[in-house]
Amino acid sequence: MSHTVLVVEDDLDVRQALMEVVEENGFAALGARDGAEALLLLARATELPCVILLDLMMPVMDGASFREAQRRDPRLAPIPVVVLSAYRDVDRHASSLDAVTVLAKPPSVRELVDVLRAHC
Amino acid sequence: MTSSPSEPDIAHPESSDAAGFRSVDERFRALVSSVKDYAIFMLDPSGRIETWNAGAERTKGYTADEIIGEHISRFYTPEDLARGLPAKLLAQARLDGRVESEGWRVRKDGTRFWADVVITALVNDRGELMGYAKVTRDLTERLRAQEEQLRLAHAEEAVRLRDEFLSIAAHELRTPLSAVQLQLQALLERPEGLDPRTRAKVERACRSGERLVTLVDTLLDVSRMTTGSFNLVLSRFDITVAVQEVVDRFREHAIRAGSSVTVRSEGVLEGRWDRLRIEQVVTNLLTNALKYAAGTPVEITLTGTEHDVTMMVSDAGPGIPPSEQERIFLRFERAAPMRNFGGLGLGLYVARQIVEAHGGQIQLAHPVPKGAHFVIRLPRSHSPETAG
Secondary structure, X not given: OOOEEEXXXXXXXXXXXXXXXXXXXXXXXXXXXXXXXXXXXXXXXXXXXXXXXXXXXXXXXXXXXXXXXXXHOOOOOOOOEEEEEOOOOHHHHHOOOOOOEEEEOOOOHHHXXXXXXHXX | OOOOOOOOOOOOOOOOOOOOOOOHHHHHHHHHHHOOOEEEEEEOOOOEEOOOOHHHHHHHOOOHHHHOOOEHHHHEOHHHHHOOHHHHHHHHHHHHOEEEEEXXXXXXXXXXXXXXXXXXXXXXXXXXXXXXXXXXXXXXHHHHHHHHHHHHHHHHHHHHHHHHHHHHHHHHHHHXXXXXXXXXXXXXXXXXXXXXXXHHHHHHHHHHHHHHHHHHHXXXXXXXXXXXXXXXXXXXXXXXXXXXXXXXXXXXXXXXXXXXEEEEEOOOOEEEEOHHHHHHHHHHHHHXXXXXXXXXXXXXXXXXXOOEEEEEEEOOOOOOOHHHOOHHHOOOOOOOOOOOOOOOOOHHHHHHHHHHHOOOEEEEOOOOOOOOEEEEEEEOOOOHHHOO
């Protein structure tokens, strides 16, 4: 099973912080700054990530649109998605996205690592 | 079919009927004069009033004796008179045969009403102007309803824009905080560890970040609560479990405050509530207890009946003087002086809003031997439609 985590997050500092947490805990990290870039990365990838950490509010292509496109693609659809959002009521915003986990920002590192371990 | 003696004889308009009308003309006149919802009257070619019906009296306030012979300019506002509106409308009716307009008109008592007016020119076979027929409808109520509808629509739009702004503002504030928190937590989690001084500094920074997140959320909540755009998401759960989880999260905080926090419960106490909001109530009460009654034991007791659950959060601190007991639930209020304790003064206000939205009550128990004892009663099931 792949040990790569795809971090889809528009804020550079948050993306880098998340990627560092991923890497410091023994996984490989790939970063994309919006849904469109993430789809491009996934299209080119020879090995698919074990989990996608997905932000919701992003320019170009937001989290919901990315998830829609991902679910339509049979190759990408099985990759579990963890929604990570700074929305106050993140559960409500993520309710239709069928994510394996929904985490409010800022997530606790332990919580995040537990989720990664469960799926990678 | 034969007409009965008491019914008007439609087939023979010239014959006299039971009410004494001799012609269709008379009947029509009687009909017009009895209409109450429309002011229907006739004017001579110069615009002086010749007839008056019940609707005209009702709409404009004049009796027939008072108004017949007067000019229609009586009904116009000084602004409309200044721009010669009555004469203009009559001229247009004469030119086009008919004119319709809406505008303010003045009653006998000086009050104004919004009128829909139709003036029809009455012309004889030779094309000579005989006068005008004027039909006026009072549309003030309809105008008010439209204005009210518009005002409501504007208010709803303003609330929507504000909610959207708050949602984005909260999102934007939380995003950099996320980066800060993640970096600090990652430092604490490093396998090689940190030296004790650095660890203590990072832990303090982490706690401050957590407080900032809570403050952002509280401000957002209060803003929603004050404008009523605050919704509950109900689910069935055991409140004892939820309370215990909050207390577990407060373990370190309690140690720093020198307080112990004990939960006593009768066991499983299920109900339909908004779990996040109920946890917020417990969080706010615990935060207060650990802040104002630091160093004293805090106890949370949960009991239930068939219909509701009661939670008591008690500490053994200085307590709240009777004079302050209602004020503390208001926004930006606190019992303790601000110079001693910081904070927004919103915790109990938020708690009360949440509890009341669930159809419950929060109050201080009194008299109590020592400390503050908050009692919260929550119905096990509450329809949010009745929550207001």
